[in-house]
Amino acid sequence: MDRLEAAALEARQRARAPFSGFRVGAALEEEDGRIFAGCNVESASYGLTMCAERVAAFRAVAEGGRRFVRIVIAADSRTLTPPCGACRQVLWELCGNVEIILMNLQGARESMRLSTLLPRPFDAKFLD
Numbered sequence: 723m724d725r726l727e728a729a730a731l732e733a734r735q736r737a738r739a740p741f742s743g744f745r746v747g748a749a750l751e752e753e754d755g756r757i758f759a760g761c762n763v764e765s766a767s768y769g770l771t772m773c774a775e776r777v778a779a780f781r782a783v784a785e786g787g788r789r790f791v792r793i794v795i796a797a798d799s800r801t802l803t804p805p806c807g808a809c810r811q812v813l814w815e816l817c818g819n820v821e822i823i824l825m826n827l828q829g830a831r832e833s834m835r836l837s838t839l840l841p842r843p844f845d846a847k848f849l850d
């Protein structure tokens with residue numbers, strides 16, 4: 723297991739998921755090698771819940787990360803858990819066509835580019 727995968731699994735253990743019980747960890751790698759991890763954080767309002775991927779991405783930006791290479795998403799599901807639609811949009815805008823690695827606790831992995839999950843994305847290009 724590489725450092726990024728280990729960081730995603732470790733972050734998953736810090737998930738605050740009292741409502742769904744579904745714990746997710748994400749770890750985003752900067753071009754310079756730094757790793758920014760996040761976990762899902764649920765709200766009793768449900769709607770204010772934040773996914774692990776967006777926690778990792780926003781944290782990365784807040785800590786000065788700018789160019790990202792890979793993100794690992796770790797969850798305890800037999801079928802590997804892909805990022806939700808909102809996270810795909812945010813990842814596209816902050817990370818571009820980043821490599822996405824899905825993994826579970828049994829060690830299954832699958833890797834793809836974000837453009838596979840979010841074809842024909844909307845982004846700042848359209849606002850020119």
Ligand code: THU
Binds near residue numbers: 746762774805
């Ligand atoms: N969740 C994530 O953190 N990432 C995903 O890719 C899918 C869903 C969280 C949100 C919520 O806390 C819980 O998983 C159930 O949807």
